[in-house]
Amino acid sequence: MYIEKKLDLILRKLEQIETMLGSGTSPGVLAVDIKQASELIGIGTTNTRKMVKEGILKGYREGKKIMIPMKSVEDFITWRTTKQKF
Numbered sequence: 028m029y030i031e032k033k034l035d036l037i038l039r040k041l042e043q044i045e046t047m048l049g050s051g052t053s054p055g056v057l058a059v060d061i062k063q064a065s066e067l068i069g070i071g072t073t074n075t076r077k078m079v080k081e082g083i084l085k086g087y088r089e090g091k092k093i094m095i096p097m098k099s100v101e102d103f104i105t106w107r108t109t110k111q112k113f
Contacts (some may be wrong), residue, residue: 058094067100078103
């Protein structure tokens with residue numbers, strides 16, 4: 028039962044990421060907020076804010092909200108996966 032719950036949680040997360048990225052025919056989401064970016068990258072919101080402040084992730088303000096372009100999130104993930112070896 029525990030494994031089934033974990034698999035359901037993983038499937039829901041994958042569906043959420045696919046929704047954020049959009050389908051191949053439409054442009055999809057162009058930018059996400061701090062919370063969404065942190066979920067996509069797999070880190071906390073505090074570290075995501077630090078990464079924006081340090082320029083590791085590119086971001087901009089939309090009112091009081093910090094938005095991060097999906098391109099910046101994708102570039103970071105690509106950079107991290109090519110840099111880190113398991």
